[in-house]
């Protein structure tokens with residue numbers, strides 16, 4: 001029973017007693033790691049640039065939740081653009097489905113900010129400040145070690161910077177600048193938001209780390225439904241690797257792998273499944289896996305890729321780099337752990353096919369995306385720069401004075417364009433009625449919403465019961481819209 005408990009794992013990041021299994025993945029700086037570094041740094045630059053670089057007078061991306069305006073590369077969608085917003089959301093979901101069906105969790109390993117910042121900013125800083133894995137483990141004995149405190153101080157500064165960049169997407173850099181440069185007393189709400197986001201960033205990268213991918217991220221939960229047997233995954237070639245076994249001493253002496261294979265595992269990863277209990281030292285002939293555990297020690301989510309496809313795998317390719325380095329040392333072909341598909345790895349299709357691009361879901365998803373794209377373009381091309389709503393005045397529906405009936409009408413105009421417009425409001429084909437307002441035409445600045453009250457007046461005889469009156473609103477720039485307004489009067 002005790003032995004069973006010791007081998008039992010519920011989560012790769014949890015010990016059997018429920019405590020956190022703290023992971024310190026060893027770096028495998030192979031070819032994939034270098035390619036991912038280039039992609040990662042490019043994405044970091046993009047992440048910083050998008051809320052700052054202006055396109056058409058607005059930031060390239062601004063998700064102004066307070067005003068419900070969403071700007072993407074010069075185009076602003078408003079809360080009233082529900083069809084466009086719905087199409088955009090549908091498109092994003094379908095694109096994620098397609099990406100996952102084709103490339104598995106490539107997003108997690110190559111593009112997700114959690115992985116990119118963790119592996120290319122926070123983890124390298126940790127190695128730089130605290131030293132190698134051995135030094136980090138030794139540091140655990142002295143909780144307030146000066147180097148660890150320095151690491152947390154650097155993390156805190158970075159967390160504040162990242163939190164500000166993140167918030168710039170939602171409030172814009174101008175508002176953020178006021179919050180940051182002004183006194184907290186002047187902007188208590190803004191200050192609280194910046195502080196709260198910074199604290200969350202710090203906790204995420206200093207403490208929560210891989211738990212975000214393993215237990216919190218909803219994408220990980222649904223990926224099994226999105227993958228199929230031909231999706232690209234990082235996989236261990238069981239047919240080639242098994243039966244795994246340590247290299248015999250005579251072979252070990254010939255190779256520098258002797259040291260690597262005999263090296264103690266660092267930190268808590270020492271009890272990782274890398275030192276597989278199932279694997280027994282074997283005599284040759286054995287499979288190509290020498291059970292060195294390098295693929296496990298390097299895994300940022302603490303799993304053993306040799307156990308097959310697992311929810312915790314973020315396709316970061318570190319195990320590929322680690323195993324390729326081992327294969328080089330023992331003069332075996334690379335690719336024992338590689339990008340593959342379940343079908344290929346289970347030898348249901350030839351290794352040269354690997355990954356069939358055309359499948360039912362990889363045809364249906366792009367077809368859906370095409371339809372959504374076409375609908376989106378059609379709606380955008382018919383979209384007006386202005387939006388008009390007629391509202392009834394607050395209070396009594398109408399008023400009768402000296403034989404005249406009066407209805408209050410509020411004209412609400414939203415100018416989406418990038419210039420000020422003047423809107424003329426007039427009644428169409430109603431000689432017995434007049435429109436009285438404080439200002440006509442109405443000036444509305446770019447991006448502004450104005451609501452102005454008018455009165456529709458006429459003799460009581462002209463309005464008995466109710467009358468649908470066409471109201472025309474036009475500007476000199478091609479906007480021309482007629483909307484009916486119900487004018488009410490005393491019953492006949």
Ligand code: SF4
Nearest residue numbers: 289290292293295323
């Ligand atoms: S790194 Fe390769 S050889 Fe070593 S345990 Fe992992 S799969 Fe086996």
Ligand code: SF4
Nearest residue numbers: 299313314316317319
């Ligand atoms: S199993 Fe390999 S690809 Fe998956 S998370 Fe671990 S190291 Fe990355």
